[in-house]
Amino acid sequence: MSTDWEGLYQKGDTGWDKGEAAPGLVDFLAARPELPRGTVLIPGCGRGHDVRAWAGCGFDATGFDLAPSAVRESNERIAKEGLTPKARVLRGNFLDDAPITQFDWIFEHTLYCAIQPTQRDAYAVAAARWLKPGGQFLAIHYLIPDTEGPPFGCTRDEVVRRFETRFELLGEWTPRSYPNRTNLELALWWKRR
Ligand SMILES: C[S@@+](CC[C@H](N)C(=O)[O-])C[C@H]1O[C@@H](n2cnc3c(N)ncnc32)[C@H](O)[C@@H]1O
Secondary structure (H helix, E strand, O other): OOOOHHHHHHHOOOOOOOOOOOHHHHHHHHHOOOOOOOEEEEEOOOOOHHHHHHHHOOOEEEEEEOOHHHHHHHHHHHHHOOOOOOEEEEEOOOOOOOOOOOEEEEEEEOOOOOOOHHHHHHHHHHHHHHEEEEEEEEEEEEOOOOOOOOOOOOOHHHHHHHHOOOEEEEEEEOOOOOHHHOOOEEEEEEEEO
16 A cells, blocks of 8 residues: 555654654764765655755755655755755655656665565666666665554665665665664665676
């Protein structure tokens, strides 16, 4: 059954939204000031906290989300924080849409666990399609056992198996997390083959 994301935003039923960027992303960017400042796509970006974190560090950041309310709220916050034109959020379907361009980076945070597990192969195909050859894919996964979602749980081995044919694994670690996700997240840093 598909999730009515727009309905959840309209009801304010957005418990996944912690009002700030993923702590693991904040640490990743702070620790690597030498990374070339390229383009980054954040699919399923919600209210855009991660989009603003990338843009605030000098990347050209594009969020992409299905829900019109998320897109509108994201762009209002981007404007309020003076991050235009380094950041923007567009409405669309990451799994189905043709890429508007190919990006240097993709950042995954709580989209993989939000889609139906049957859509995960389509996610891996889409990630390769939206990235430049040699582009980098940074993902923070939620390692919970839940089969009734969203969020739908995953394991490290399931995720690695799904991406390793198209991506080379550069690194993995347990990131700093929001308090209720401590030690439940896994960061995987990939390069598109
Ligand atoms: C669990 S929320 C996470 C939002 C954000 N990443 C965060 O952590 O606050 C999942 C988001 O993905 C969006 N979404 C779901 N399926 C999508 C798809 N196929 N393409 C783009 N966005 C999608 C939803 O509208 C929702 O905003």
